[in-house]
Amino acid sequence: xxxxxxSFALRFxxxxxxxxxxxxxxxxxxxxxxxxxxxxxxxAAGQSVPAxxxxxxxxxxxxxxxxxxxxxxxxxxxxxxxxxxxDSADQPQAFARLQESCHAxxxxxxxxxxxxxxxxxxxxxxxxxxxxxxxxxxxxxxxxRFATLxxxxxxxxxxxxxxxxxxxxMDELRSAFPGAPVYAALGNNDTGCGDYKxxxxxxxxxxxxxVFAEGLPAAGRAQAAAEFKATGSYSVTMAAPMRRTRLIxxxxxxxxxxxxxxxxxxxxxxxxxxxxxLRQQLAxxxxxxxxxxxxxxxxxGIIPTPRWPSSATCAEASRR
Ligand SMILES: [Zn+2]
Numbered sequence: 559x560x561x562x563x564x565s566f567a568l569r570f571x572x573x574x575x576x577x578x579x580x581x582x583x584x585x586x587x588x589x590x591x592x593x594x595x596x597x598x599x600x601x602a603a604g605q606s607v608p609a610x611x612x613x614x615x616x617x618x619x620x621x622x623x624x625x626x627x628x629x630x631x632x633x634x635x636x637x638x639x640x641x642x643x644x645d646s647a648d649q650p651q652a653f654a655r656l657q658e659s660c661h662a663x664x665x666x667x668x669x670x671x672x673x674x675x676x677x678x679x680x681x682x683x684x685x686x687x688x689x690x691x692x693x694x695x696x697x698x699x700x701x702x703r704f705a706t707l708x709x710x711x712x713x714x715x716x717x718x719x720x721x722x723x724x725x726x727x728m729d730e731l732r733s734a735f736p737g738a739p740v741y742a743a744l745g746n747n748d749t750g751c752g753d754y755k756x757x758x759x760x761x762x763x764x765x766x767x768x769v770f771a772e773g774l775p776a777a778g779r780a781q782a783a784a785e786f787k788a789t790g791s792y793s794v795t796m797a798a799p800m801r802r803t804r805l806i807x808x809x810x811x812x813x814x815x816x817x818x819x820x821x822x823x824x825x826x827x828x829x830x831x832x833x834x835x836l837r838q839q840l841a842x843x844x845x846x847x848x849x850x851x852x853x854x855x856x857x858x859g860i861i862p863t864p865r866w867p868s869s870a871t872c873a874e875a876s877r878r
Pocket of ligand 1: 614616694745
């Protein structure tokens with residue numbers, strides 16, 4: 559999403575993060591074709607669905623560097639108590655050093671801001687029926703922060719830490735809104751090997767898919783996890799009160815000009831497979847008479863300004 563906020567938006571969390579507390583107009587509800595055919599006015603009248611739409615949370619588990627060894631060692635179920643403990647005495651200096659060595663611009667979302675944002679979301683939309691998160695759950699410069707603070711990491715430790723961070727953010731959202739499905743997409747930062755890098759059919763995607771599928775409507779969970787494993791995309795029927803609505807969550811990282819595999823190579827097969835899968839999902843939805851929402855992290859489009867390469871996508875102008 560671009561770094562702009564409509565007037566009705568709540569804006570908080572890290573710079574660039576957007577959260578909308580919305581009440582969907584009746585027209586945004588999927589109408590049951592048969593009911594609409596018999597009573598078109600009735601089908602559209604007086605119904606709304608409160609929901610929350612969040613993007614670019616950029617949660618930063620490195621905000622107090624002294625806590626990082628404990629976070630690495632602990633299961634994610636212990637993270638909240640570690641993060642809620644008072645900051646170490648030299649947190650400002652240690653964090654400033656980390657920012658400098660990773661050339662970080664701006665401060666991402668520490669635990670205290672995540673919790674206060676969730677509280678604000680609850681007060682603004684206490685009855686949210688679902689939440690969408692359109693990617694970038696983890697902090698910028700994640701690879702540098704991890705390498706600086708965990709210099710003796712073994713292969714696989716980085717990926718495990720990313721998955722734990724994704725899991726923590728999803729758990730926080732689910733516990734703040736129990737019972738509301740959280741539909742989340744991967745962003746360019748949310749990968750197991752670095753910004754804009756990802757391998758299709760990888761162990762990282764299998765693990766992240768299990769995390770993301772956990773809070774989906776039960777009927778679509780297994781299928782979504784299986785689809786996610788291939789490219790990080792999935793398709794799910796949205797839970798009631800949405801009706802006949804399919805949400806297609808696309809991992810559009812493969813479409814970015816900055817995308818490479820973890821080994822730094824292009825992967826045109828992954829891109830072609832992704833687009834084939836999208837066509838199949840749209841065709842199946844059409845056949846089933848479903849409305850479709852498509853959610854991804856990087857909006858499609860081009861940047862017409864000379865500051866960016868003409869092939870850069872819209873999102874790449876607004877993201878770091
Ligand atoms: Zn972002």
